[in-house]
Amino acid sequence: MEEICEQLDKTCLQIFDVLESLYEAQGKLEQVMKDGFLGISRARYSLGMSRVSSDQFVDADLVATRTVIVKDESGGRATKSLAHSDCGGEISKPTFKLQVNAVRIKSKSDDSDSEEISSQPKEADQSEGLLRQRKREKSDQENESKNDSAQAKINPHSGASTSIADKGTDSKKFDSETQDNGSSKKNEKLFNPVNLFGVLVPQHLRMSQKNFEEAVSLTVTIAGLKSELECLRSSYDSFREKKKSMVSEAVNPEA
Amino acid sequence: MAISAARGKLIAVIGDEDTCVGFVLGGVGELNKTKQSNYMVVDKNSSIGEIEETFRSFLRREDIGIVLINQNVAEMIRHVIDAHDLPIPAVLEIPSKDAPYDPSKDSILRRAKGMFSSEDFR
Numbered sequence: 001m002e003e004i005c006e007q008l009d010k011t012c013l014q015i016f017d018v019l020e021s022l023y024e025a026q027g028k029l030e031q032v033m034k035d036g037f038l039g040i041s042r043a044r045y046s047l048g049m050s051r052v053s054s055d056q057f058v059d060a061d062l063v064a065t066r067t068v069i070v071k072d073e074s075g076g077r078a079t080k081s082l083a084h085s086d087c088g089g090e091i092s093k094p095t096f097k098l099q100v101n102a103v104r105i106k107s108k109s110d111d112s113d114s115e116e117i118s119s120q121p122k123e124a125d126q127s128e129g130l131l132r133q134r135k136r137e138k139s140d141q142e143n144e145s146k147n148d149s150a151q152a153k154i155n156p157h158s159g160a161s162t163s164i165a166d167k168g169t170d171s172k173k174f175d176s177e178t179q180d181n182g183s184s185k186k187n188e189k190l191f192n193p194v195n196l197f198g199v200l201v202p203q204h205l206r207m208s209q210k211n212f213e214e215a216v217s218l219t220v221t222i223a224g225l226k227s228e229l230e231c232l233r234s235s236y237d238s239f240r241e242k243k244k245s246m247v248s249e250a251v252n253p254e255a
Numbered sequence: 256m257a258i259s260a261a262r263g264k265l266i267a268v269i270g271d272e273d274t275c276v277g278f279v280l281g282g283v284g285e286l287n288k289t290k291q292s293n294y295m296v297v298d299k300n301s302s303i304g305e306i307e308e309t310f311r312s313f314l315r316r317e318d319i320g321i322v323l324i325n326q327n328v329a330e331m332i333r334h335v336i337d338a339h340d341l342p343i344p345a346v347l348e349i350p351s352k353d354a355p356y357d358p359s360k361d362s363i364l365r366r367a368k369g370m371f372s373s374e375d376f377r
Contacts, residue, residue, distance in 0.1 A: 015367065015370075019364075019367065022364075023358065026356060026358065029349065029350070029356075030350050030355065030356050033274075033277070033349065033350055034350075036277045036280075037273050037277065037352045040273055040276060040277060040280075041273075052276065053272060053276065054272050054275055054276055054279075054296045057279055057284060060286070061286060062279065062284040062285050062286045062292070063285055063286075064262075064265055064266070064282060064283055064284060064285040064293070065282035066266070066281065066282040066283050067262050067263035067264060067265055067266070067283075067320075068263045068264050068265075068266055068320040068321055069263035069264070070263065070264050070320045070343055072342070072343060093342070094342045094343055094345075096320065096321065096345070097263075099262070099263040100282075101262060193279055193280050193281070193282050193284065194280060196279070205280070208277065208280060209280040209281065211277075212277040212278055212280050212281030213281045213282065215277070215278070215281060216266065216278065216281045216282065216283055219266065219321065219323055219347055219349065220266075220321070222347055223320075223321050223345040223347055226345060226347070226363050227342050227345060229363065229367055230342065230363065230366075233366065233367055233370055236370060237370070
């Protein structure tokens, strides 16, 4: 009897803990969504009513970049009647975990990639490749300059020519690397839902996107907390039933 | 579009235009092969039957893990939400642009509140 009473108290305290964190998460969600709505309204003010609306993505080929991994030990939908070891109740406790997917899409400009393309787009491609590797090039140059200075200190006469030769071979190597990277990745780019509303979108819309990304992660947290609450509730009910039956047995031992 | 490795379940949204735009911006929107979307924009022309049917279809879909619904929309189909007691998909009520979130209206919190009766503490 005492054990059951202790279990009841323990479950009750757990319920209050979960409720507290649930209210906190709900408050955060409300604030984040409020900021997000404000961002959408501001973007709508600068872009126009029709540019920031659901019409922009009605026919779009949408792919979810944020999904949720649901782990349910009982393995499916008919989980109501299955006992669960975690909370001892009759309802299973699925866990929810946010999953961020990197979705790549084929860029439209590269669909018509053929030999007939003029040299200008190719240059653009190369420059794009170079820009993509800009940081590395800079670091390479820094390394080289360090090597140069080191070699110049050792042999001030022969240092300049070797460095130029090295630079030449390095730049050739670099060009071939960028071309390889370009051929494998130039057809694909990461899908970003903000581009559904245009290429150059206002900063407010990007801020709003961040707010809603946070809102998505908060909803996943809330879903987990609510499932935990349901689980605790069911275990609390079962303990209470046990206690009631024990009390009735103690009062009427013959029954 | 190329999708990396194993994917989780989707998050569906039923709500006003701004809520849907926001969550699609957040990256939850998806149009599957059969051209079924995982969101529904509720406006003044949407009927209760339509909302109810969409909600039921989201509950039936295996690829949906969480259904988000604006609380003011949830109020319209409260009987359907109350009847749903399975843990998956989880149904969450969220605030909308016009109406803030009221915990006393939330189905799950109301159920939790009803746990403690005066008889238990005698």
